[in-house]
Every structure is written in structure tokens, then in C-alpha cells.
Amino acid sequence: MNIINDVNVHDIYPSHSITLTLNTERFVLVGKKLKIDKVDSTYENHGLLRRLYAKQMLSELSAFPEKNKKRILDIGLKYSLVSNFISILVLETLQQHIEHKIYPHQSRRKLYNDYITCQNNKKQEELTKNQSKLSAVLNLWQTLCKEEENSHYRSSYSRRRLSDGNLAATNTGSNTQTITLQNWDPQTPYMNKIKSSTSLQTAYQIYLNERQSYSKSPSFYFDVASYFFLQAHSSNSKQSSIDAFNQYYAQSNYNISNEYQYFGLRILTNVLELELESVQLLRTVAYKLVELGLYNLTENIFRHIVNLRSDEPQSFRDLALLLQESNSETKNLIEISDLFKKVIFGEWDNRYSEIEVTTLHELNYFVFQFHHQQQILNSIDNRLIRHLPVDLRIVMVWDTNDTDVDLHVIEPTGEECYYSHKNTAIGGMISRDFTTGYGPEEYLVRKAVKGIYTVRAKYFANHQQSLTGATTIMVHIYKYYGQSNQQKEIVTLRLNSNQEMIDVCKVNFNDDIQQISNNTVTNNQHLNTNIHSRITCDGCDMSPIIGDRYKCLFCPNIDFCQSCKSVSRTNYDSNHQYNHPLLCIKDTNEYPKSVYLNNRTKINHKDKQCNSCFMKPIIGIRYKCACGINLCEKCEFMGLHDTDHRRTKIVKSE
Secondary structure (H helix, E strand, O other): OOOOOOOOOOOOOOOOOEEEOOOOOOOOOOOOOEEEOOOOOOOOOOHHHHHHHHHHHHHHHOOOOOOOHHHHHHHHHHHOOOEOOEOOOOOOOHHHHHHHOOOOOOOOHHHHHHHHHHHHHHHHHHHHHHHHHHHHHHHHHHHHHHHHHHHHHHHHHHHHHHOOOHHHHHOOOOOOOOEEEOOOOOOOHHHHHHHOOOOHHHHHHHHHHHHHHHOOOHHHHHHHHHHHHHHHOOOOOOOOHHHHHHHHHHHHHHOOOOHHHHHHHHHHHHHHHOOOOOHHHHHHHHHHHHHHOOHHHHHHHHHHHHHHOOOOHHHHHHHHHHHHHOOOOOOOHHHHHHHHHHHHHOOOOHHHOOHHHHHHHHHHHHHHHOOOOHHHHOOOOHHHOOOOOEEEEEEEEEOOEOEEEEEEEEOOOOOEEEOOEOEOOOOOEEOOOOOOEOOOEEEEEOOOOOOEEEEEEEEEEEOOOOOOOOEEEEEEEEEEEOOOOOEEEEEEEEEOOOOEEEEEEEEEOOOOOOOOOHHHHHHHHHHOOOEEOOOOOOOOOOOOEEOOEEEEOOOOOOEEEHHHHHOOOOOOOOOOOOOOOEEEEOOHHHOOOOHHHOOHHHOEEOOOOOOOOOOOOEEOOEEEEOOOOEEEHHHHHOOOOOOOOOEEEEOOOO
């Protein structure tokens, strides 16, 4: 009897008893009648024929093992056949069965009963653990929601004070481009040669020549590919008819825009051939493909990473976000939801703690997008469902484990938000600092003030050997995240050395403000050569301060020069913080009698206490409210008392 080579056959017949009549047209048998009983389809007796058929099926499916992995596992387990994914184990003790999660045969009654009891206890433990996990996630989520609300109220007064346009003179930008990305520009010998080329063919030939010397360097392929991708945006080279046809085919199937991008992909994917199982190399390539919007090509890489690193929540989060961003008509909403929930409710190593908060924020946006799809809400606690739209959201991840990369955001006020200064006056806040790998680190501001937000990344430390010689970061920049007018940009950059700080991008919220060019601002700064006699910079100790002087309005005797203010080096001591407003003084001699330009520590209001912060005595300017309370200048500035009340400004001690 021949075995049919057809993968669509899933059963063996006859399924019922049959009697064969002798000497008919179909059967010519010698002897008596044959009666073939119904095939025994129980698990214990599959029969030789079934096993032979199953073995043939495994042989065919094994041609593409990864693609057919589920079917290979199902057939192998059902018919007890060894394959690439199944081994034969000889188990004797209960502990061995528990370790390998294999039920003992029912003939071993005591062992079987003990295993069932153990499994029931384990289910109860898992239920308790799941409840604890839910409580922990709920606590983290409610904390974020509360902080987000508090930051909005806390910053409302500061925002009103800044809304008059005073920031316009210190901000630059363009009305047509609101997110300006920093391109990767490595200064290496081979890149200098390639950048000197005048055509695609010349650049590619230089790459082929240089590859002989750098064939084992992943950074070489990444750098060259990045150059080709950059040129793809501005390339309008003429093409032959066959080239035009090939480009059209590539565009329709892979979203490849032109020849520069095509060659860039050829170069980039060479990285994968250096070490096929390296998760870092896979992520390096995948992040670049995500930046280019080539989601179809990226999906297989991220799925492979999930198989290789199923113990890392970032693997599932990356795949979920990719599937969410893809424009596929067959988008599997259930799979995306399950991937998000895997990250949120899974058990992970402590070094990945609080990744649940960032992922839950993203899941809520996903639910908001597809709220009419009830199936994605299944098994999600209603207390976790809350959409949090924000004006600005920055998310940074990186490809190297045991590596600390820090996200820094400098706000239009000059205040810098980062791991040791997590909350700002305008409501900006940053997530937990991931010090051992991958991220994500996230910056949020609910209502952005007008101005330029500068996003930076600092390569703080690396505790492992990197195959690429550098760490690749991928930064998502969302403007008006979760809103109908959402804008998004993605950029990948490389960090080569510890303590390196690079600019990632600038985000402009100056859409309705009079713009001033970079050159004008720079020239104005250089033109100011005024000397502020007897005034010392508390940031760099410049004495006297030359140029613009910045005096703190909260701290009676704190000053900074223009340089320290520009690089946000204004965190002087425990009393002065980034959220303190600074007064720009062009010439100290112009208003010599102004109370703001003099040392206000000499103004001591004895026996007077601030009714808001309880400072006693009040040092500096005192405000006497019509309702009878006293406020220091800091509490008055922050609007911690009813702003409709009239108050008297007292600049002299009684």
C-alpha cells in the first residue's frame, strides 16, 4: 500500500467497519470473506499505518521547520515521533515530570494522581501570583495617572506666565518643519571616501573595495547603509526602463523608494550574515528598517527575536508596536493585544520593572484606536483602561544588553528633564532609568509650552562586549500623541563611547509665534560684551560675568552666564533647581537700583512666615495678601495662593 504524499490529508480510512465481497470488479481475492474492523483512534493505539503516514508528513514539513513548527510539534506529540523540536525522555520521578511538564501515563496511578494534585496547587499559586501582578501594575498605572494630573495643575500657573510670548526671543525654529532629526554622520576613512563620490555607481564601487578591509565589522555595513538611505531622500537620478520596472516592483512589494534605498538594503542585510543568532545585530537591522517604514521586512526579524529572547519583554513589545504601525489589511488585532498583555502581565526579571507602565500607555492608545473591536478588551481589567493623550512623547530604546543610555529633554524654559530630575515646572516627566539594557525610557508632557524641546541621549555606561562596537538607539518622537493631529518621526543613531552626549532631535511648538533665526540669536549673543562688575557665575565661576547675565528670581543671590544657561548647567545646589525662572539681564548698570539686580538676602522680614512653604523669616521680597497671609516671592510666583486676591509687594524689612 502506498502512502499518499498530500499534506491536506489529516485522517486514515476506513473509519468504519467494512466487509469486502470476493470476486467483484474491484476486489479479486482468493479465500474467504475479509472483515476489516473500524480503526482504533484512541491515543494509545495509533497503529503502524498512522505512524508511517505521520512520519512522511514530518519529512515534508521539515523542509521549512520554522514556518511549520506548530504542525511539526502537534504531529510529533500525537504520534510520539522524534523531530527537530521533540526529544524522547525517560522520566521516573514526580519531580522530573513536573520539570518537563509531561503528564505521567495513567497506568502509573499514584504518580499520575500526585502530578494532578501538584498541577492543581500550581494553578492556585499562579492565580495568586497573577492577582499580585495585577495589583502591582494597577498601582504603577494609577501613580502615573495621578502624576500626570498633578503635573497639569502644577504647571498651569507657570504656563500662564509663559504664554505672553516671552520665550519667543530665546527659541528658534521653522514654521514648516516641527520635528528636526539629527542625521547619523560617522567620521571614518571609508565614509569620507564614499561621501566624496558623485554617483550611485561610484559610491557602491567604493563600498565594494572597502568591504575587503572591513568585512567583519557590523558598524561598516550600518554606516554605509545609513549613507545610502540618506541619499535616497534626495535622489532623482534618471533610470532606464528596466530599472524603472524593477523599482516599481520593489515599491509595490517592499515599499522601497529608489535605487539608493535598494542598495542600502543590500548593504544593511549583510550584517545578518555575520552572526545569524546575534540578537544585537538583529535589533540593529530591525531598528533601521523601522525608521525607513519597511514594516513587512522587519516583521520576520522581530518574530525571530521573540523566539531567541522570549525571556525579555522588549522582544514582545517591539513586535506589538510594529504590527500596530503596519498598514496591513489583515492586521491581527487579537495578536497585537495579546503581545501587549504579555509584556504587562508576564513575569520578568526585576531589571525590566516598570516597562509595564510604558506598554500599558501604548495598549490604551491601541484600544482607543480600535475601541469598536470588543475582542481586544477581553481579559483587561477596566481599571487599567484610560487613554492618556499628551502633546509630546519621546520614547528611546537601544539594542545592547547591560548598557545604560539616558534620555535627556531640555524644555523651552531651559529646565532639563532626566533620570535625576524627573519632574519639571511645566509638567514634563520621565520614566524609570533603565541601567542594564534595552529601555524603554519615556518622556511625557501633557500640555507643551511654546518653544523648542531639545532631545538628547547620553551613553552613560556599557558593561558588555558589543559586536557592533557601538550601541544603536531608536527614538520615537510623537507630537500630539494619541490625538487626531498626531505627528510621528523615528530616528536611529549610534553611540560609540561612554559618557558621550548627542543631540537626537529638536521638536518645535512655536507654530504661532514670531520666529527668530539661529543666526540672529547667535549674533546678538556675541554682540553683547557688557561686563557685570562684581558678579560671579555660580555655574562656572566666571568673574565678572561677560555678556548676558541670568539671575534667579527665586534664589536671592544666584547668577549664571550665557554659556551655563545654554547648556542647562544651572543646577547650582540643593536650593536652586532647574524649574526656577531666570531673569536675563543685558546690562547691570542700566537699572542699578532695581531690587531684582541686587542681593536680596539682605532683605530679612523678621518674625514673618510664608503661609505656603512656611519659610521663617521670609528672605527677599514679601507679598502681603488682602486676606491677611504672607507669601515669599517663590510661592507668589508659582501661584500657590488665589491669584484673584490683591496683594502688596514689600521690598524693605520692617
